Amino acid sequence: MKKEFIKVFEKETTIKIQSAKIDAIRTKDIVKKGVRVYKDGKIGISGAVGEVDDEILIERAVENLVTDIEYPFDLQTGPVDHRNYNKSPLTTEALLSHTESILKKLRENYSEFDFSETVSIKQMGTHMYNSEGLDVKYEDALFELGLILKEKGGPNLFDGFLVYYGRTFDEAKFWNQNVEMLNAYRNEVELPVDEKLPVFFVGFEALTGLLTRSLNGELYATGSSLFQGKLGEKLFNEKVNIYQWGNPKQKFSPFFDREGCILPNEKLALVEKGKLVNVFTDKKVAKTYNLPHTSAAAGDYDGMPTLSGTELRLDVDSQDITQALNGKKAIFVVISSGGDFTPDGDFAAPVQVSFLFDGKSILGKLPEFNIQSNLYKMLGEDYIGTFENPLYYGEESTMEGYYMTISK
Known part of the structure; x- marks a missing residue:
């Protein structure tokens, strides 16, 4: 019997903002574990939140083989590949310092607006390994700022945002950008005149959602895609290149899919120079509809691999x-x-x-x-x-x- 393990971990410190002031600080440190067992072309799955013993999860997964769910696909036999994309994440002290500094300036210079929501630092990772030799691990850490801007006394629930996400944070660059934007809120201008x-x-x-549905291999094969029957045809401008994206540097998520597969060259052209050349698939859809396999399996840590979506990017x-x-x-x-x-x-x-x-x-x-x-x-x-x-x-x-x- 073959076994496969998925471990997802997330450690986060979040500062809750209300009326441009720190309202609360909360932390979470979560581990989620999933186990899959494979026998006679069937799959059994179990999962739990917390550091539950692997043997307990294996036992539950074996019991779940009685659900008779088919999975007649080979498991990945490699590689061993551990990657950390941010080995020096921002500290809690830096998070507090940046937050207090930003809020102070907002209160002093933009008092006609109210600011709320969150600023946080998040460390996360996914580790997937199996009895056949696969051992892949992704680790990362992000600074995320998402403040809702509301004009005091105005009729709207919100009127804009101050946003930033990244592995580092430069407060001077943040202000160079957002002073300009906040001042623009005070300067109402007319639309240029042109149809x-x-x-x-x-x-x-909206565009990403439509492209994701239209480039889904299963939806394409079953006639539910806007691009049905158009593989190999020129659809768009020569400049347009749409990729299934696998590089964590840009997408801030694992470089492997939920079947442990890694996209060669970390990107695959679905639309190349305006021409539809591929649709994205997991193992099941590729085999069922005789399409190329593109390593696009999604799914929960304790669920079946599915083709619910993938990371798309206009290059x-x-x-x-x-x-x-x-x-x-x-x-x-x-x-x-x-x-x-x-x-x-x-x-x-x-x-x-x-x-x-x-x-x-x-x-x-x-x-x-x-x-x-x-x-x-x-x-x-x-x-x-x-x-x-x-x-x-x-x-x-x-x-x-x-x-x-x-x-x-």
Whole structure:
């Protein structure tokens, strides 16, 4: 009988902020353990929170073989690969110092706003190993700042954010960025006059969600993907490269999937120069639908490997936003809630908070408006590019730009 173990650990110190003051400090130190056993093409799984003895979890997993769940796939036989992406994380003392310094400046200089939510440091890791020789471990540590900004006396639940995430933190760079942004809240400006305007996003969740559904191998094979039957076809702008991303330096998560598989070269092109060349799969979907296996298994530490999603990334294809804009002013979207893509790829959404943006600096706050487009236009004729984020929002983050139809 073959055995496989997954251990997930997380240690976090979080400072709760209320009214731009420290309200509480909480810590957590959690270990989760999962065990899988394999016999005669079947899998049994067990799991627990805490340092439960492996033998107890093995016994429970063996008992769960009676559920008769099939798993007729070979286990990974290697490698042994342990990686730590941040061996010098910020200390609790540094967390407190940065938080107190930032809140003091916010209270003194931006008293018309209220600030709440959290600042934290998090150390995390995942260790997966089995009886066949696999032994892979990912460790990391992040500083995360996420403050909700609300205009005092205003009607909205929130009006914006101060955000940052990364393995290090430079408070001077943070203020260089956010003084400009906070001052822009005080400077209301009009939308540029044009039917289509350049619109930029940091983390366009609606687009990522649509691409994840459309590039899922199982959904593709069963006819539920927007790209059904289009493997090998040119879909988008020549500049567009969409990867299944496996490099933890950018994605802040393990370099292996929930079946212990590692993506060769830590990235795989799904869309290359605008052409659909792959969809992502786990072992089951690859075998069932005769598709290439792309090491995209997800799932809980105590659950079956599934193909619920994977890390997708539009690769950086452009260098200078100001040059791409060629003298035009753009929109940088901060809050857009209530819109989405249709099954056919049409997109519409209201934009509640955004700024006028010249490619480097935030110039002023724009009124509310609506944006419209279509997936094939956004990643086709109206695609501006994917850039390294010029704003100090987080390590390894990108900014994407598209021309979109604007209406009030």
